[in-house]
Amino acid sequence: MDKAQAQEKIKSLKELLNRFAHEYYVLDKPSVPDSEYDQKLEALRQLEEQFPELITSDSPTQRIGGEPLEGFQKVQHSIPMLSLGNAFNEQDLRDFARRASQGTDKPLSFVCELKIDGLAISLTYEDGKLVRGATRGDGTTGEDITSNLRTIKSIPLSINEKRKIEVRGEAYMPHKSFLALNQVREENGEELFANPRNAAAGSLRQLDPKLAASRNLDAFLYGIGEWEADVVSSHSERLTQLKELGFRTNPEWKKCDSVEEILEFVEYWTSERPNLPYEIDGIVIKVDDLETQEDLGFTVKSPRWAIAYKFPAEEVVT
Numbered sequence: 678m679d680k681a682q683a684q685e686k687i688k689s690l691k692e693l694l695n696r697f698a699h700e701y702y703v704l705d706k707p708s709v710p711d712s713e714y715d716q717k718l719e720a721l722r723q724l725e726e727q728f729p730e731l732i733t734s735d736s737p738t739q740r741i742g743g744e745p746l747e748g749f750q751k752v753q754h755s756i757p758m759l760s761l762g763n764a765f766n767e768q769d770l771r772d773f774a775r776r777a778s779q780g781t782d783k784p785l786s787f788v789c790e791l792k793i794d795g796l797a798i799s800l801t802y803e804d805g806k807l808v809r810g811a812t813r814g815d816g817t818t819g820e821d822i823t824s825n826l827r828t829i830k831s832i833p834l835s836i837n838e839k840r841k842i843e844v845r846g847e848a849y850m851p852h853k854s855f856l857a858l859n860q861v862r863e864e865n866g867e868e869l870f871a872n873p874r875n876a877a878a879g880s881l882r883q884l885d886p887k888l889a890a891s892r893n894l895d896a897f898l899y900g901i902g903e904w905e906a907d908v909v910s911s912h913s914e915r916l917t918q919l920k921e922l923g924f925r926t927n928p929e930w931k932k933c934d935s936v937e938e939i940l941e942f943v944e945y946w947t948s949e950r951p952n953l954p955y956e957i958d959g960i961v962i963k964v965d966d967l968e969t970q971e972d973l974g975f976t977v978k979s980p981r982w983a984i985a986y987k988f989p990a991e992e993v994v995t
């Protein structure tokens with residue numbers, strides 16, 4: 678096979694493998710058995726070994742990078758990643774909805790989403806390639822953890838959007854990964870992680886991407902920061918756009934047209950929470966209309982158009 682033929686074959690294998698990975702890790706609906714994925718991946722590895730100059734950064738063989746880093750570079754968020762104000766009870770939620778409705782004369786609808794208990798992340802794509810992954814940090818300055826976020830298999834290394842786009846979400850450790858990790862640590866006499874959030878944070882702070890890869894993290898994306906494209910008019914449409922762009926979004930969101938509907942959603946997930954395969958520490962409620970979000974703006978540190986309802990702290994059974 679000459680180089681031109683190899684290039685064609687590598688291109689088609691990458692497209693096929695990235696589609697299989699999307700079906701498996703993002704949609705949770707694999708269309709081929711693992712054995713077929715593994716066989717195609719091995720074929721790609723061999724071709725790339727034969728023609729290393731044809732290796733590209735978005736190849737599935739490139740998820741786990743090279744040598745461990747010396748340290749993490751600081752990165753600036755062009756649009757701050759803000760923290761949310763908290764609500765702890767029904768009255769707080771009613772007050773939030775009332776304040777929001779006073780900021781506009783439009784009828785108000787909200788979007789309720791599960792508040793994933795992980796680590797806020799930002800992913801930047803340029804010319805369709807993942808060029809940067811960062812932690813939230815203090816909201817304006819985060820840390821470049823691109824090599825670790827590349828190891829999360831549900832995060833696409835390339836997307837079809839060629840304009841620069843920055844998406845935001847939460848990296849987290851599923852319960853299954855957390856239990857398995859602590860079991861190994863217990864067998865090795867190591868200190869256990871207190872909860873999945875600490876385990877995810879500890880994993881993403883590893884300088885060696887091979888270690889981060891071994892922790893079986895996952896991520897949900899839920900927001901768009903910077904984007905050169907014309908955005909849509911509501912947050913709910915934005916969630917659909919994220920999914921269409923190939924990102925893994927959390928399906929349990931609901932559009933609510935009243936405080937009563939918000940309270941129902943909160944009540945439902947307060948009881949359903951233990952049945953989720955990942956940790957959530959609350960419910961995020963956002964005004965759906967993006968123009969109204971603009972009208973409402975921000976306080977010193979948080980948006981007026983969103984709030985985090987926090988579940989009551991669980992009694993620790995000693």
Ligand SMILES: NC(=O)c1cc2c(N)ncc(C(N)=O)c2s1
Nearest residue numbers: 759760761790791792793899961
């Ligand atoms: N600090 C924040 O702005 C957010 C934090 C989180 C979180 N931990 N989980 C889900 C969402 C969401 N779906 O919007 C948000 S938004």
